[in-house]
Amino acid sequence: QVQLVESGGGLVQAGGSLRLSCAASTSTFSINTMGWYRQAPGKQRELVARITSGGSTNYGDSVKGRFTISRDNANTVYLQMNSLKPEDTAVYYCGVRRPGWVPEVWYWGQGTQVTVSS
Numbered sequence: 001q002v003q004l005v006e007s008g009g010g011l012v013q014a015g016g017s018l019r020l021s022c023a024a025s026t027s028t029f030s031i032n033t034m035g036w037y038r039q040a041p042g043k044q045r046e047l048v049a050r051i052t053s054g055g056s057t058n059y060g061d062s063v064k065g066r067f068t069i070s071r072d073n074a075n076t077v078y079l080q081m082n083s084l085k086p087e088d089t090a091v092y093y094c095g096v097r098r099p100g101w102v103p104e105v106w107y108w109g110q111g112t113q114v115t116v117s118s
Contacts, residue, residue, distance in 0.1 A: 002026040002107035009112030020079040022094030033097040034077040038090035
């Protein structure tokens, strides 16, 4: 129902930067909220950042001030990650929230690995 294509992960040294991109498409509904979540080995998936079609954003506490989410008009979302730390190492998943569903229903991409070396 929803196609998500992610790119931009990789290996970077601590203090470095990476930019993730995700292009979403669907004919089922109008996309409003998109976001990035991450999952490290042995941990639960957690919010990194999310953004609405109107530009409202919210961030996970651990990335505030370091990461920036943005979005273009074509349902592509970006995550600029600066001042990366080894604890940012995880698989990063791009997602699209299905509008109107409670509890929230998300569609996910395949994930992209981000590894930060110390």
